Amino acid sequence: MPSSSFAVVGGGLAGCECALQLARAGHAVTLFEQKPLFRSPAHVSGLCAELVCSNSLRSDERTSGVGLLKAEMRALNSVFMATADACRVPAGKALAVDREAFARAMTEAVNAHPGIRVRHARIESLEDAELMRRGGAGIIIAAGPLASDGLSAALGAIIGQEYCYFYDAIAPIVWTHSLDRSVVFRASRYGAENGEAEGAGDYLNCPMSREEYETFFAALCEGRVMETRDFEREVHFEGCMPLEALARRGPRTLTFGPLKPVGFVDPRTGRRPWAVLQLRAENANAETCNLVGCQTKLLQPEQERIFRLVPGMENAEFARYGSMHRNTYVNAPEALTPELELKNRPGVYLAGQISGVEGYVESAASGLWLGLFLAARASGRALPAPPPETALGALLGHLRRPEKRFQPSNIHFGLMPELDERARKKERKALYAARAEAAFARWLAASGVRNG
Known part of the structure; x- marks a missing residue:
C-alpha cells in the first residue's frame, strides 16, 4: 500500500507517540511543534515530551489500572513506555523517570526517524495552509491542555460549544x-x-x-x-x-x-x-x-x-x-466520534489531555491508539478498539460515555464493566487485572497489530 501523509500538532507525549507509530507503519508525518519559538507558562525546556508536573508515571503493579495500561502499551510497542523504562529512577512500586533524560530520548527518537519531518511553528488555525497540505490523510491535534489561544478558539468554533476546563x-x-x-x-x-x-x-x-x-x-x-x-x-x-x-x-x-x-x-x-x-x-x-x-x-x-x-x-x-x-479539554462524548475524530470537522482528530484523558500515561496511550488506528485504516485494515474489560478499552470508553458533566479521568477499574463474580474487596483488583489481561491477549492476537 502507498504511504499516506499525516500532520500532528504538538510534540508532547501524545503527539510524539502518535507520530512515531504512524511513521513506523510507513506513513509520512509532519510534526508541528511550537517550542522552542514559543512556550506555554508551564514549560521550561525546548525539548519534546516534556514532563511539566511530577516525574512519576504512577504504579507499575498489574493490580492497578495504570499498571495494566502500561503493560498493554508495552505489548503494543509503545515508544513512550520503552523510553520511560530506559530512563527509570528509583520510586518503589511506581515508575518514575529522569525527566530530562526522558525528554531528550523522546526528542531524539522523533528527530531521528526518517518518516517524520519536524516543523517548529505555532499553529493558530486549522485553516493553516501548510497544516492542511501536510495532513492529507488526517490532522491530529495533540497540542496538550495548554494549547495556544488561537488554536483553542479555532477548535471551540468548530465544536460549537464552550470548552470545559480545570486547574492543574x-x-x-x-x-x-x-x-x-x-x-x-x-x-x-x-x-x-x-x-x-x-x-x-x-x-x-x-x-x-x-x-x-x-x-x-x-x-x-x-x-x-x-x-x-x-x-x-x-x-x-x-x-x-x-x-x-x-x-x-x-x-x-x-x-x-x-x-x-x-x-x-x-x-x-x-x-x-x-x-x-x-x-x-x-x-x-x-x-x-x-x-x-x-x-x-x-x-x-x-x-x-x-x-x-x-x-x-x-x-x-x-x-x-x-x-x-489552566488545562483545557473538550467534552469528548459530545465533540468526538468513537474514533476521536471531531464530529463537525471530519479528518481532524484529537489525542492527549485535550481529548479528555488525564495523566501522562493516559495521554501517551491515546496517542498510541490513534497512531495505530489511523495507520491501519490508511493501509486498508480495520482495527477494532480493545474491549472495555481492558485498560486501554476502558479509557477509550470513558471518552464515548455521555455524562451530565464530563470530566477528564485517569484509568481506574471503575471505568471497566463490573465483575461477573462476587468477591471480597481485597480480591477485586486482582480479578479485574486477570480479566483484563486475558481480554487484551485475545484482542491483540486477533488485531493484526505487530508488537515486536
Missing part, C-alpha cells in the same frame, strides 16, 4: 544537598516491616511531630496564593488538588492523604511520626527531589517560607517552584 497544580522541586540528613531519612512505606535495611528505600522522608505538623498546617492554610483571573472559574481535577486546597477540608486531611505517616518509623524516636512529607528523586543522580503530593499554587516566597517549616527542609533550596495553570 505542580509540586516544587528542591536540591537534595540542601536537606538536613540528620532529620530526613531514607525508607519505603512499610519497608521496615518487609525487611528493608535501615537507610534503604526509594524515598526521602521528612517526619513531623504533631506540634510541627500543626505549625505547618496553619501556615499552609494562611498562605497567599496565585489569584485566578476574574473571568475563569476555578475547577480543580481531584487528582491534582493543591495542597492548601486539600488542607482546607480539615486538619487531618493531609495526614490521611499525601502526608500520611502509615508504614514509617522515625529513626530518631523509634515511633511513627504524626505526618511524613516524602521526596522522590527527579533524575538518575538524585540531585533534585520532587515534593510528593505537594502540588501548590502558593506564591513563590510563600512556598519557601511554608515548606521550610517542615523538619529537615529548614534550608531547602528550590530548583523549581510549584505553579498553577
